[in-house]
Amino acid sequence: MSTRLAENENASLKEIWTQELLDSQPEQECDELVKLAAAICGTPVGLVTLLDERHQWFRSTDWLKRRETPREAAFCAHVVRQSGLLVVTDSFTDPRFASNPLVTNEPGLRFFAGVPLQTVDGDLLGTLSVIDIVPRLLSEEQGHTLEVLGRQVSARLELLLQRTALEQALKEKEEAAAGLRASEELFRAFMNASPFMSYIKDSAGRLLFYNRSFAQRFGVSEYAWLGRTDEQLWPRNLTKSSRIHDLEVMVGDRIIENEEQVRGADGVIRSLRSFKFPCHDSAGNILLAGVAVDVSEEVAHKAELERYHRELEEANNRLRKLAVTDELTGLRNRRAFEERLVMEFSMARRRNRELSVLLLDVDDFKKVNDRWGHAAGDEVLRRLGTILQTTVRLPDLPARYGGEEFVVLLPESGQESALGLAKRVMSRVAIEKWENAPLTISIGMAAMDESLANGYQLVERADEALYAAKRAGKNRVVVYNG
CATH class of the missing domain: 3.30.70.270 (Reverse transcriptase/Diguanylate cyclase domain)
Known part of the structure; x- marks a missing residue:
């Protein structure tokens, strides 16, 4: 079997154990299988361990209070080096464990039996073990049962990992969807708060978006004109020049400033200064975006302002001749x-x-x-x-x-x-x-x-x-x- 440690999976399981989240059915079954292993083998302690390069973490029956030990002192590290069941009937007489601190010190382990836990791909997760502080023999039937239980615990742990990964993926998907909704709401709020008329068209000239100022200017709802083209909305003499400018922007990939005459909802033709520029959607399709501001009053008052400036300049020339x-x-x-x-x-x-x-x-x-x-x-x-x-x-x-x-x-x-x-x-x-x-x-x-x-x-x-x-x-x- 593979001796490669499933480090990411073990890290996820350790985090779940640390946060004491093992309270749903699959995790309860793992705890029950641990207790069953101890009962079948006649030991006071059964435990599931996780291993990384330096430590082991475990859940056990209540008799063992310790929750983590160094990797070099772990009996379970020997389990994953071999295939199948490892049994230590008396650690005092086994040279591999006689000087082990878990033997010589608290809890004074004498008996150990364990089987490796692994994913369906052969990656090691840890072990299912039973231990005692007195020497003990393990029958062939007990050993076989421990191996069967080990496969069950492996399946439960892998199910837990898969469920956790699925929950995380769903959470990330929900967060991404919420982020997209928030971005769209922010975009619409920003565009609707703008005093400028704004719109987006596709390459065929169909309106994909327009803001509230645009809708109010032409006396329509915020969705009534979506999907409609210039030819469907404006007189022919205005449509031709507008469409030419749109194509120049998209083909030339540049910004074009233009002054247009447009009839509003009140029937009055107004002067709009528009700025058109290309943009792209998420699929890379080229779109046309535009903003426009009403400059009718500016145009109407231009001549008057010029006359006023001339009069003011003449007055200033006279004032300059005086000590003012x-x-x-x-x-x-x-x-x-x-x-x-x-x-x-x-x-x-x-x-x-x-x-x-x-x-x-x-x-x-x-x-x-x-x-x-x-x-x-x-x-x-x-x-x-x-x-x-x-x-x-x-x-x-x-x-x-x-x-x-x-x-x-x-x-x-x-x-x-x-x-x-x-x-x-x-x-x-x-x-x-x-x-x-x-x-x-x-x-x-x-x-x-x-x-x-x-x-x-x-x-x-x-x-x-x-x-x-x-x-x-x-x-x-x-x-x-x-």
């Missing part, structure tokens, strides 16, 4: 503000846009100068200028209006938006770590309406609101209400 910067704060000065005010007021009036002004004043600024000097007052103004520069929007214009007064021009901002900015500025001032003492500001706010003849009246209204804030106790925002 306040030296202390780095903000625009009053002259620059008033130039911009005239332009923004005229543009707001012609295009029916919103326009607002904030007028800010440092509360009790004179006390700062009187108590800590003008240098401290200048530092307060510089830091307030920095707060304004880093708080306002890009189109807004903060400026030093004079002394401790500042003004902010807010194009395309109504009362609500301007009030929000005013509160953010006050919050920044409140949390700023001023060098000498806490600082507060008062703000007056005014928004444009049809009754105004020019931008200066808008500033005057903001000034009235500022004085109202001062009278009301300072450190607040007051909106002009007429």
Whole structure:
């Protein structure tokens, strides 16, 4: 027979034994066979052992408390070196075992009989043995029965290994399936949360996937168009160019950016900027993936933005000819503000846009100068200028209006938006770590309406609101209400 040890199988059995998992029917039968072997042979102990290159592990009847011994001291190591039954009637008289520590020390073994356990492929698992602390003879019938029981234990152990392997395979399969489901759910959640329209087509142009934004854009359910082609969905004049781009992407294996005109669920034709790129499924089939974003407003406003930029550039050219910067704060000065005010007021009036002004004043600024000097007052103004520069929007214009007064021009901002900015500025001032003492500001706010003849009246209204804030106790925002 083979003397090759089934190390992987033994490791699995040892792990099961260590975790005390032998509680189902096949393992119970092994325990019962061990007890039966001891009863038939008339010994107090029967045991099943597993062997590796250095140790043996075993399950036995309750008489033997030890669960592991070194390989070199194991009687069972001699069993696997020969074919069939090994019987030691008296270890004291057997030169192979007379000095064995299991003989000379606890438990003082005198009698041993064992048969090898092996798989159907001939790989050794261990032994089925019976032992006693007194010399004993084994009859021919008892020996034969022990060999029969050994074959039964081998079959039970191999069944246990097969069942464990099957359970592990099933567990891994379930984990893999759960992982695939989780991946698919994560993919769908990610794609559906995206603000962009996304889709995947096969090489024939059939839709395999599209996300929620895509479905909402065209007024369909998330599965209604699956399997349908461009020819079934779009007008012929749009289908031809789209299909050409799809083929260019898949054949050329490259990304193509394109602007397409598509009619939505509301019947309106919108401009979509799409990015198409190739991808492959698990079988290696080439697919077409695409993402698209609605740029209709961008296209519609492009001409207006270009005109606005030209007007703004012309205004900037005029401003560059002037001394437009306040030296202390780095903000625009009053002259620059008033130039911009005239332009923004005229543009707001012609295009029916919103326009607002904030007028800010440092509360009790004179006390700062009187108590800590003008240098401290200048530092307060510089830091307030920095707060304004880093708080306002890009189109807004903060400026030093004079002394401790500042003004902010807010194009395309109504009362609500301007009030929000005013509160953010006050919050920044409140949390700023001023060098000498806490600082507060008062703000007056005014928004444009049809009754105004020019931008200066808008500033005057903001000034009235500022004085109202001062009278009301300072450190607040007051909106002009007429």
